[in-house]
Amino acid sequence: xxxxxxxxxxxxxxxxxxxxxxxxxxxxxxxxxxxxxxxxxxxxxxxxxxxxxxxxxxxxxxxxxxxxxxxxxxxxxxxxxxxxxxxxxxxxxxxxxxxxxxxxxxxxxxxxxxxxxxxxxxxxxxxxxxxxxxxxxxxxxxxxxxxxxxxxxxxxxxxxxxxxxxxxxxxxxxxxxxxxxxxxxxxxxxxxxxxxxxxxxxxxxxxxxxxxxxxxxxxxxxxxxxxxxxxxxxxxxxxxxxxxxxxxxxxxxxxxxxxxxxxxxxxxxxxxxxxxxxxxxxxxxxxxxxxxxxxxxxxxxxxxxxxxxxxxxxxxxxxxxxxxxxxxxxxxxxxxxxxxxxxxxxxxxxxxxxxxxxxxxxxxxxxxxxxxxxxxxxxxxxxxxxxxxxxxxxxxxxxxxxxxxxxxxxxxxxxxxxxxxxxxxxxxxxxxxxxxxxxxxxxxxxxxxxxxxxx
Amino acid sequence: xxxxxxxxxxxxxxxxxxxxxxxxxxxxxxxxxxxxxxxxxxxxxxxxxxxxxxxxxxxxxxxxxxxxxxxxxxxxxxxxxxxxxxxxxxxxxxxxxxxxxxxxxxxxxxxxxxxxxxxxxxxxxxxxxxxxxxxxxxxxxxxxxxxxxxxxxxxxxxxxxxxxxxxxxxxxxxxxxxxxxxxxxxxxxxxxx
Numbered sequence: 001x002x003x004x005x006x007x008x009x010x011x012x013x014x015x016x017x018x019x020x021x022x023x024x025x026x027x028x029x030x031x032x033x034x035x036x037x038x039x040x041x042x043x044x045x046x047x048x049x050x051x052x053x054x055x056x057x058x059x060x061x062x063x064x065x066x067x068x069x070x071x072x073x074x075x076x077x078x079x080x081x082x083x084x085x086x087x088x089x090x091x092x093x094x095x096x097x098x099x100x101x102x103x104x105x106x107x108x109x110x111x112x113x114x115x116x117x118x119x120x121x122x123x124x125x126x127x128x129x130x131x132x133x134x135x136x137x138x139x140x141x142x143x144x145x146x147x148x149x150x151x152x153x154x155x156x157x158x159x160x161x162x163x164x165x166x167x168x169x170x171x172x173x174x175x176x177x178x179x180x181x182x183x184x185x186x187x188x189x190x191x192x193x194x195x196x197x198x199x200x201x202x203x204x205x206x207x208x209x210x211x212x213x214x215x216x217x218x219x220x221x222x223x224x225x226x227x228x229x230x231x232x233x234x235x236x237x238x239x240x241x242x243x244x245x246x247x248x249x250x251x252x253x254x255x256x257x258x259x260x261x262x263x264x265x266x267x268x269x270x271x272x273x274x275x276x277x278x279x280x281x282x283x284x285x286x287x288x289x290x291x292x293x294x295x296x297x298x299x300x301x302x303x304x305x306x307x308x309x310x311x312x313x314x315x316x317x318x319x320x321x322x323x324x325x326x327x328x329x330x331x332x333x334x335x336x337x338x339x340x341x342x343x344x345x346x347x348x349x350x351x352x353x354x355x356x357x358x359x360x361x362x363x364x365x366x367x368x369x370x371x372x373x374x375x376x377x378x379x380x381x382x383x384x385x386x387x388x389x390x391x392x393x394x395x396x397x398x399x400x401x402x403x404x405x406x407x408x409x410x411x412x413x414x415x416x417x418x419x420x421x422x423x424x425x426x427x428x429x430x431x432x433x434x435x436x437x438x439x440x441x442x443x444x445x446x447x448x449x450x451x452x453x454x455x
Numbered sequence: 456x457x458x459x460x461x462x463x464x465x466x467x468x469x470x471x472x473x474x475x476x477x478x479x480x481x482x483x484x485x486x487x488x489x490x491x492x493x494x495x496x497x498x499x500x501x502x503x504x505x506x507x508x509x510x511x512x513x514x515x516x517x518x519x520x521x522x523x524x525x526x527x528x529x530x531x532x533x534x535x536x537x538x539x540x541x542x543x544x545x546x547x548x549x550x551x552x553x554x555x556x557x558x559x560x561x562x563x564x565x566x567x568x569x570x571x572x573x574x575x576x577x578x579x580x581x582x583x584x585x586x587x588x589x590x591x592x593x594x595x596x597x598x599x600x601x602x603x604x605x606x607x608x609x610x611x612x613x614x615x616x617x618x619x620x621x622x623x624x625x626x627x628x629x630x631x632x633x634x635x636x637x638x639x640x641x642x643x644x645x646x647x648x
Contacts, residue, residue, distance in 0.1 A: 002509055115495035118502055118509075120517040124571065127578045135581045153584045154577070155552040156569045182513055209467035217477045224488040336555055370484055418550045451469065 004176050004183040005117055007067075010074050011172055012190055015045030017074075017081035022048060024084045024091055026265050034094040035102065035201025036250065039194035043247045044269050046168075046240075047276035047319065053167035054279060054322035058329065060142030062167075065174040097212055101200055104216055109193065116189040116233040121181040126235025129158050131181050134169035138179050143329050150333075160330060160337040162323075164280035165237045185233040191243040192232035195437040196223045198246055202441055206448045222440055225370040231433055237281050238430040244277040244284070245405070246437035248291050249398050253445050255298050256397055263299045267312035270295050275319025279326075283434065286408035290401055292316065298397070344414040354420055355413050362428045373432060376439050383446040386453065395449045398442045402435055498630045518638045519575045521625045522605065525643055526579035529603055536583075538576050539606040541590040543568045572607055572641045602646040609642050619648035 019041030023032075032040075056062050085092075121131060136148035148154045172187065173179045200219045203210070210218075231239050248270050255266035274291035277284025295312070299305045330337070344351070363373055380399075387395050409431050416423060502512050514523055529536055549569035556565050576585050585605075588596060593610075604610060604620070611620065623643035 111492035111495040114499045118499040128574050132578050147582045156549045217481045221481045221484045224484050229491050
């Protein structure tokens with residue numbers, strides 16, 4: 001194993017460790033299934049790291065990250081993670097079945113894991129938008145004195161976009177002292193792998209009547225379409241957003257179902273994760289808004305919610321401060337953002353008809369998505385109808401996130417200043433990708449309710 | 456073993472009904488996944504892991520490998536390097552820069568084209584900024600010995616007979632990425648006289 005591979009493995013493990021430390025403190029009394037706990041730890045680790053990288057970039061001190069500091073932090077995180085793990089031994093439930101499922105998945109995905117380490121970077125947005133910025137933050141110590149953000153040579157890189165992804169990549173480059181755009185794909189593959197494990201853990205936890213074989217068949221059939229495989233490790237950030245949306249939906253479901261009045265253990269990680277979304281891609285902004293409205297809405301429906309709202313609001317500040325730093329930097333350096341008006345123009349009808357056509361085309365576009373999107377759409381429609389007929393309205397709350405997110409995409413297309421005929425075809429498949437893991441989680445959740453109704 | 460498969464022996468009614476459909480669905484999906492997984496293995500087998508320079512070994516199979524090598528050699532030098540872009544295709548219209556220019560200039564909108572070749576050049580040469588020349592600008596360019604020219608067409612046909620250029624050869628790649636169409640041809644030259 002080469003040095004760059006060793007470091008990227010440690011980088012991935014580091015995120016699990018700090019996520020685990022955070023969750024074991026927050027979920028002291030909760031017993032979690034390993035297959036759900038591990039992917040949540042991963043994404044929380046990311047959510048805790050990214051704002052720190054923003055702060056370092058803002059004060060121009062990314063040079064703090066190097067092999068030595070990285071190893072010290074890794075060893076410290078490892079020791080603390082082992083200690084809290086030993087202290088809260090009963091907190092994570094690992095069964096033989098879960099280990100079998102995880103082992104089967106790992107074996108199945110070996111070609112993908114290998115390819116993520118041994119393949120070159122080629123895809124358009126990865127190079128034009130994310131990895132060139134990563135190089136910029138590898139060469140410059142932060143946002144200031146950064147060639148990419150000065151002059152007009154790199155306008156095409158969408159400079160106003162959040163820099164969470166490039167900062168993670170640049171951190172890795174700094175750890176190994178070399179811009180290795182091949183091995184870092186292994187890190188990004190984990191957004192995909194964790195989405196699969198989360199789906200697996202969730203269905204295993206929820207639908208007890210299914211055998212391990214059926215669970216594996218369902219999850220793999222859903223997650224191995226060419227669309228997922230392509231975006232699993234090609235340097236795009238959409239799989240990270242997909243992982244974030246799915247993780248938040250799981251937490252919303254837990255919050256919804258917890259009978260105790262204290263919803264803080266769910267709201268805090270939920271806001272941190274959704275907040276990290278705003279630091280990775282702009283789609284994360286409306287998603288954070290939806291998460292806050294729904295998360296606080298559920299908290300308000302329970303008694304004694306004021307303290308919960310105050311504490312979770314504090315947690316929300318953590319990613320938001322990083323976002324404000326970025327916004328302030330953009331404002332002071334005159335970096336342009338491409339939404340000039342928030343009210344749709346006179347061409348609204350033409351735009352709507354174009355958008356609807358693209359939605360329908362995407363729904364039926366089987367060459368990359370397989371039949372999964374069509375099947376998922378109609379199954380979700382059936383499950384939702386059943387829940388409405390049976391007046392189980394609370395079970396529809398997670399669906400609001402998906403509906404809300406689709407609604408904001410539609411709204412953004414109505415007001416975008418960029419040519420719609422170029423933007424729509426190039427972005428639609430990725431919007432589907434961002435929502436698919438969440439759709440799976442919602443289907444399983446609603447499916448569980450409907451199975452109970454029919455029983 | 457009995458414990459592992461214990462849930463299989465007692466299939467629920469739900470499962471009995473859906474299992475055949477699930478199997479068919481899985482095999483349809485697996486058919487496509489298998490294509491990718493086999494392709495993925497090829498490049499991994501090609502790498503000689505005992506050699507420490509794995510990065511360059513993999514990069515030598517990149518569709519723009521020669522451009523990468525040229526950038527590696529010249530990005531920290533003062534040797535003039537130019538990108539000559541002669542073809543404008545609406546597929547490569549850079550809407551971000553175009554929109555920015557429209558905002559700055561008010562009404563007039565100047566289309567800005569960003570080809571993959573130019574994007575790759577900017578990426579490989581970063582932080583050095585390589586100027587992009589149109590065909591017209593290229594014709595009036597004063598070329599000196601040693602200049603590097605990266606172009607989207609074979610410039611040998613249009614060079615004045617007095618200028619000698621050496622072609623930096625490109626070799627066909629063994630492992631073309633399986634998720635992306637092959638790139639348009641590009642040419643590398645060095646002015647020799």
